[in-house]
Structures are given as structure tokens and as C-alpha cells.
Amino acid sequence: MVKKIGGRGRVMEQWNKLICCKLFISESRNRSALEAIEEAGRRWREAEAVIVNKLEDKAYNRVRYTIVSYCDIDGHNNNSSSSPLQQMVMAMVEAAFETINLENHSGAYPRLGVVDEILFHPLADASLHQAAMLARAVAIDLATKFQVPVYLYGAAHPTWKALDIIRRELGYYTPNSTGNQWAGWTVPEALPQKPNEGPISMSKERGIAMIGARPWIGLYNVPIMTTDISMAQKLAKMVSEKGGGLPTVQTLGLAHGDDHTEIACMLLEPNKIGADQVQNRLEKLGAQEGLHVKKGYFTDFSSEKIVEKYINLISAKKESPRSRL
Known part of the structure; x- marks a missing residue:
């Protein structure tokens, strides 16, 4: 091709x-x-x-x-x-x-x-x-x-x-x-x-x-502006499939820095249940607890972007064999 x-x-x-x-x-x-x-x-x-x-x-x-x-x-x-x-x-x-x-x-x-x-x-x-x-x-x-x-x-x-x-x-x-x-x-x-x-x-x-x-799979992390790890774990469970939340979503509530916690989300079928749905659910759950939920972020590129970057890197290496990442 x-x-x-x-x-x-x-x-x-x-x-x-x-x-x-x-x-x-x-x-x-x-x-x-x-x-x-x-x-x-x-x-x-x-x-x-x-x-x-x-x-x-x-x-x-x-x-x-x-x-x-x-x-x-x-x-x-x-x-x-x-x-x-x-x-x-x-x-x-x-x-x-x-x-x-x-x-x-x-x-x-x-x-x-x-x-x-x-x-x-x-x-x-x-x-x-x-x-x-x-x-x-x-x-x-x-x-x-x-x-x-x-x-x-x-x-x-x-x-x-x-x-x-x-x-x-x-x-x-x-x-x-x-x-x-x-x-x-x-x-x-x-x-x-x-x-x-x-x-x-x-x-x-x-x-x-x-x-x-x-x-x-999609890897999507959402910062929660609280240092209460038990609250982050509660929200994480509520948004996950195991806790009765969103299907095909797995989560971890983790300590992250001095002023917030983070919910690490694994989206097993990102084309069906994506980051927007996870974000919306967490914002609603956070509001009920009086917590500010910040905008989450993907920890990697999309699969399409990764293919594009690979092709560009290989193309550049063919032009300049001595180039380094």
C-alpha cells in the first residue's frame, strides 16, 4: 500500500x-x-x-x-x-x-x-x-x-x-x-x-x-482535586464496570502529587465507551461529593496517530540514517 x-x-x-x-x-x-x-x-x-x-x-x-x-x-x-x-x-x-x-x-x-x-x-x-x-x-x-x-x-x-x-x-x-x-x-x-x-x-x-x-485499549487519567484517597477510590469504583458503573471500564483511584488524587481508567472498548462518557460520569459523581474533577488526559496517542508517527519516523530515518530518537 x-x-x-x-x-x-x-x-x-x-x-x-x-x-x-x-x-x-x-x-x-x-x-x-x-x-x-x-x-x-x-x-x-x-x-x-x-x-x-x-x-x-x-x-x-x-x-x-x-x-x-x-x-x-x-x-x-x-x-x-x-x-x-x-x-x-x-x-x-x-x-x-x-x-x-x-x-x-x-x-x-x-x-x-x-x-x-x-x-x-x-x-x-x-x-x-x-x-x-x-x-x-x-x-x-x-x-x-x-x-x-x-x-x-x-x-x-x-x-x-x-x-x-x-x-x-x-x-x-x-x-x-x-x-x-x-x-x-x-x-x-x-x-x-x-x-x-x-x-x-x-x-x-x-x-x-x-x-x-x-x-x-484507551488509557485515560482524570485528576480529582482532593487528597482523600478513600474518596478517589470510591469514585473510581462507581465509574467502573466492576462497581456497577460503565461497561468495559476498569479504574484505579491513586495518590498523585501533593494536592490531588487521580483516577486511572482503562477503556477496554474505547469505540463503545470512550473518554467523554467517563469524564461526564466522574464530573457528575464528583459534584455530588462537592469535589472538583479536572479534565482528564490520554496517556498515549490514538492507534491511528501511532501508525502515522511510526511511518514518519521510519521515513525520516531512511533519509537520515544517523538520526536518533
């Missing part, structure tokens, strides 16, 4: 099948660690795998890299060992394990591992099956190379087990430190649930990893 790129009038062949990986790492305050992780990723920039976005949150002490590359898995045979995306993700994972110790980590966002979550989405004409095959390949690679227990979810799991169910089984949602913080390791070394890949025990320095594949 041929596509005109933006307003620059250039034409290039667009990859028909792309996979997006969202790599969540439990660190955002250690600058040298982030630099090492990003440098490990840049080594693959000539292989048409690129970081198209990064979100750092100091209060949560968490970073997310949005990485995209073409899909070279044919849907029948898993040839992912040569996948630029798998190689880039594994290089960044290795750098994370080398520079981050979970025992020294604390933040206002739940986590169970240094490499806490890796999520694969199909983009353009790629299939969910292809994204799931890549997720399972990365899970085996990570578990084998680093001896880290891996729990699969979504399309990567044999029965499509949901991420939130796995997290509840492992105690993910319960803070273990003062001020609604998560600090150090939170789960017994003998895991309460057998992982899909890797050992049944783990190091406290690395923790575990959750790896999944699913259709595109």
Missing part, C-alpha cells in the same frame, strides 16, 4: 501489518537507568523498530515506552526470533534488569516487577493472533533468559484470562507502605499462583512480569 506522508508531499510504501508494544517499567526517577534502557532500544533503530512515545510519571515512579515495528509473523509459523520488535523489547528489558532493583523501588502505582507489564496490540492490518504469538514468544524468551515468572493474559493466554483477575490473585492492588505507596517486593517468594512461563519462585530484585495481547 502506498501512502502520502503528512504535508511534506513525500510518498513511501507503508507496512500493511504493524505491532505496537507497550512496555511498562517500574522506574521514572533514576535518570541513568532510563538512559541505559533507551540506549539499548536505540541499537535497533536501523531494524525499523522505534519508540514512538514515552510517558514518565514521577509520582507513580513508572515509565511506559510505546514501541512499534512491522509484523514478520505469518500467522501459522512463529518466526518471531528474528522480529525487530522482539529483539528491541528484550534489549530494553535486559537493560532494565541490569539497572533497577525492585527492592529499592517505591511509588504510588501498583507493580509486581521491574518489567511490570508488556502489552502487544495489532495495528493496521496485523491480526490479534499475530500479536498474541509475539507476546508468547517474548514471555518464553524473558522467562528463560532472566528466570522471571511470567503470567500471560488476554489473547496470549490459553483461556483469555483477564489481567485484572491475575492481579487480584497476586495482591497487586493492595498498598504495602504508608501514604498509599507500593514499596519493595509485595508477594511471597513462593508464588500463590503458578506462572505460565518461568520458575514458581522469583528474585525480590526483579519480581514477576505480566505479558498479554489484546485489541487496542
Whole structure:
């Protein structure tokens, strides 16, 4: 397929099948660690795998890299060992394990591992099956190379087990430190649930990893102008499907900064229940409690924008091979 790129009038062949990986790492305050992780990723920039976005949150002490590359898995045979995306993700994972110790980590966002979550989405004409095959390949690679227990979810799991169910089984949602913080390791070394890949025990320095594949989801955070975490959690529950609120919406009420809390929302079917509906519901609920609910924000680009940014970045690299992200 041929596509005109933006307003620059250039034409290039667009990859028909792309996979997006969202790599969540439990660190955002250690600058040298982030630099090492990003440098490990840049080594693959000539292989048409690129970081198209990064979100750092100091209060949560968490970073997310949005990485995209073409899909070279044919849907029948898993040839992912040569996948630029798998190689880039594994290089960044290795750098994370080398520079981050979970025992020294604390933040206002739940986590169970240094490499806490890796999520694969199909983009353009790629299939969910292809994204799931890549997720399972990365899970085996990570578990084998680093001896880290891996729990699969979504399309990567044999029965499509949901991420939130796995997290509840492992105690993910319960803070273990003062001020609604998560600090150090939170789960017994003998895991309460057998992982899909890797050992049944783990190091406290690395923790575990959750790896999944699913259709595109929206990640939307809404600031609540109160420091009362119990009130934020109450509103979060009321807007979520689990609490009888909006279908396909999952939420977390979290401490965030000195003067407010935040409701982190996962929109599992954003084309059906989107950010506007979540925002309106929270504003109404907040008004009933006498609270000011600020305008929320997406933590990543839309899937269409990510594809556009990927094409533009690849096009720019073809013109200037020495360019860096």
C-alpha cells in the first residue's frame, strides 16, 4: 500500500501489518537507568523498530515506552526470533534488569516487577493472533533468559484470562507502605499462583512480569482535586464496570502529587465507551461529593496517530540514517 506522508508531499510504501508494544517499567526517577534502557532500544533503530512515545510519571515512579515495528509473523509459523520488535523489547528489558532493583523501588502505582507489564496490540492490518504469538514468544524468551515468572493474559493466554483477575490473585492492588505507596517486593517468594512461563519462585530484585495481547485499549487519567484517597477510590469504583458503573471500564483511584488524587481508567472498548462518557460520569459523581474533577488526559496517542508517527519516523530515518530518537 502506498501512502502520502503528512504535508511534506513525500510518498513511501507503508507496512500493511504493524505491532505496537507497550512496555511498562517500574522506574521514572533514576535518570541513568532510563538512559541505559533507551540506549539499548536505540541499537535497533536501523531494524525499523522505534519508540514512538514515552510517558514518565514521577509520582507513580513508572515509565511506559510505546514501541512499534512491522509484523514478520505469518500467522501459522512463529518466526518471531528474528522480529525487530522482539529483539528491541528484550534489549530494553535486559537493560532494565541490569539497572533497577525492585527492592529499592517505591511509588504510588501498583507493580509486581521491574518489567511490570508488556502489552502487544495489532495495528493496521496485523491480526490479534499475530500479536498474541509475539507476546508468547517474548514471555518464553524473558522467562528463560532472566528466570522471571511470567503470567500471560488476554489473547496470549490459553483461556483469555483477564489481567485484572491475575492481579487480584497476586495482591497487586493492595498498598504495602504508608501514604498509599507500593514499596519493595509485595508477594511471597513462593508464588500463590503458578506462572505460565518461568520458575514458581522469583528474585525480590526483579519480581514477576505480566505479558498479554489484546485489541487496542484507551488509557485515560482524570485528576480529582482532593487528597482523600478513600474518596478517589470510591469514585473510581462507581465509574467502573466492576462497581456497577460503565461497561468495559476498569479504574484505579491513586495518590498523585501533593494536592490531588487521580483516577486511572482503562477503556477496554474505547469505540463503545470512550473518554467523554467517563469524564461526564466522574464530573457528575464528583459534584455530588462537592469535589472538583479536572479534565482528564490520554496517556498515549490514538492507534491511528501511532501508525502515522511510526511511518514518519521510519521515513525520516531512511533519509537520515544517523538520526536518533
